[in-house]
Amino acid sequence: MTDASTTAPPSASQRLDRLPFTRRHLRVLTGSGLGWALDAMDVGLISFIIAALAVQWQLQPSETAWIASIGFVGMAIGASVGGLLADRFGRRSVFAITLLVYGVATGASALVGGLAALLLLRFVVGLGLGAELPVASTYVSEFAPARMRGRLIVILEAFWAVGWTAAALIGYFVIPASEAGWRWAFALGAIPAAYALFVRWGLPESARWLERRGRHDDADAVVRSFEEAAGERPRETVTPAPTSPQREPAVASTVASRLGALWASEFRIRTACLWLEWFCVNFSYYGAFIWIPSILVSQGFDLVRSFGFTLVITLAQLPGYAVAAWLIEVWGRRATLSVFLIGSAVSAVFFGTATSEAAIIGAGMALSFFNLGAWGALYAVTPEMYPTSLRATGSGWAAGVGRIASIVAPLLVPLLLLTGGAPLLFVVFAAFFVVAAAAAWGLADRRGAALDDR
Numbered sequence: 001m002t003d004a005s006t007t008a009p010p011s012a013s014q015r016l017d018r019l020p021f022t023r024r025h026l027r028v029l030t031g032s033g034l035g036w037a038l039d040a041m042d043v044g045l046i047s048f049i050i051a052a053l054a055v056q057w058q059l060q061p062s063e064t065a066w067i068a069s070i071g072f073v074g075m076a077i078g079a080s081v082g083g084l085l086a087d088r089f090g091r092r093s094v095f096a097i098t099l100l101v102y103g104v105a106t107g108a109s110a111l112v113g114g115l116a117a118l119l120l121l122r123f124v125v126g127l128g129l130g131a132e133l134p135v136a137s138t139y140v141s142e143f144a145p146a147r148m149r150g151r152l153i154v155i156l157e158a159f160w161a162v163g164w165t166a167a168a169l170i171g172y173f174v175i176p177a178s179e180a181g182w183r184w185a186f187a188l189g190a191i192p193a194a195y196a197l198f199v200r201w202g203l204p205e206s207a208r209w210l211e212r213r214g215r216h217d218d219a220d221a222v223v224r225s226f227e228e229a230a231g232e233r234p235r236e237t238v239t240p241a242p243t244s245p246q247r248e249p250a251v252a253s254t255v256a257s258r259l260g261a262l263w264a265s266e267f268r269i270r271t272a273c274l275w276l277e278w279f280c281v282n283f284s285y286y287g288a289f290i291w292i293p294s295i296l297v298s299q300g301f302d303l304v305r306s307f308g309f310t311l312v313i314t315l316a317q318l319p320g321y322a323v324a325a326w327l328i329e330v331w332g333r334r335a336t337l338s339v340f341l342i343g344s345a346v347s348a349v350f351f352g353t354a355t356s357e358a359a360i361i362g363a364g365m366a367l368s369f370f371n372l373g374a375w376g377a378l379y380a381v382t383p384e385m386y387p388t389s390l391r392a393t394g395s396g397w398a399a400g401v402g403r404i405a406s407i408v409a410p411l412l413v414p415l416l417l418l419t420g421g422a423p424l425l426f427v428v429f430a431a432f433f434v435v436a437a438a439a440a441w442g443l444a445d446r447r448g449a450a451l452d453d454r
Helices: 003-007 012-017 023-056 061-089 091-109 115-141 146-173 181-188 191-202 207-212 216-229 255-261 268-289 292-298 303-315 317-327 333-353 357-385 388-442
Strands: none
Touching (some): 061 091, 091 191, 207 216, 268 357, 292 388, 317 357, 357 388
16 A cells, blocks of 8 residues: 555545445345345246246247246346446446346236247346346445445345245246236236336445546445444545556446456456356256256146245245355355355255155255355355456356356256256256356455455
């Protein structure tokens, strides 16, 4: 640090990092978390709707696989583009637009009369879903004080379990109730379109992003609202000195330059390991959880019973997040992430070889516990890999690479099931978890560090 840094007024980042957790933080966390839960509800619903439509529309396995995968094609594009847009136009605005896009498209899906229209709308849904998740995690991480940032991002990710549980409840009670049950499920999935209005006008823009864009008065106003919530007297308004280039690279002027910056010498190992991490975790998670209801039906359980099993398995996600949220600030990012991924691998092998109802539920709950705890840790570590000018871009492209795996996995599941059944399928998933556990050790562990510190 230079002497100038001790006399210059504190930046928005420094002021936010020293604050306690306040009601303003809670508003940002829950406001973003509800959007996250609605995202999860949409993704979860499709796994139940696929199982119902396979019977009602007499679909072939390849057709149901495309219903699952086409959304992930949109998510891959949405994640990549959404991160770029969020670094250019702001976190809050892009977050709200993504909710609006996938909410409207999901509601429209309730009216489709055939497979082609459903596939088109699922692609549009994917565009919104894919962009929303990395933008939301970036947004919350930029408000969270450094000492609790990892924990808050895991708690944010825990809203995924809330949404997936809501999907499981809708799948259990609504979808089997009538032939139009799946349409009502899609109609409920339109809620995010209305919620987008709250996000746009009810949540503040990221102060770190505002400051980085030179909007110092706007950034100061946002930080002041958090300081006042903490009971601090408002500071005299000052315009901080421009960010030192040694601490933060200039905002890239083109898409190509921003993407190139992810592979600069400072970041290339992080980027490579992060992309591998996202690819492997997406492959195993979506390959397994999108297909679990259908796999149970294929093993002889009726639709309602398989949905009931899935609901119970889903409930184990919440304690997985809770444990990960505690450990991530105790063990650090890499250790927590790798342990939960190894636990996921072991659980996947047991689930693939389970035969009794008790074993299926027990192994499935363990898989939910470890896999979703790993997701929480992964979302916590991802925004920490890059400075503010690249954070949403880096997070979005890592998620976009992961979505490639989520496209491929549902398409490969029918082939793997035909080749070796559930045992082979879940051994493959376990192998991907092991690779991800190894890749975790190539990431930087930023526990307790300011976001823009190298």
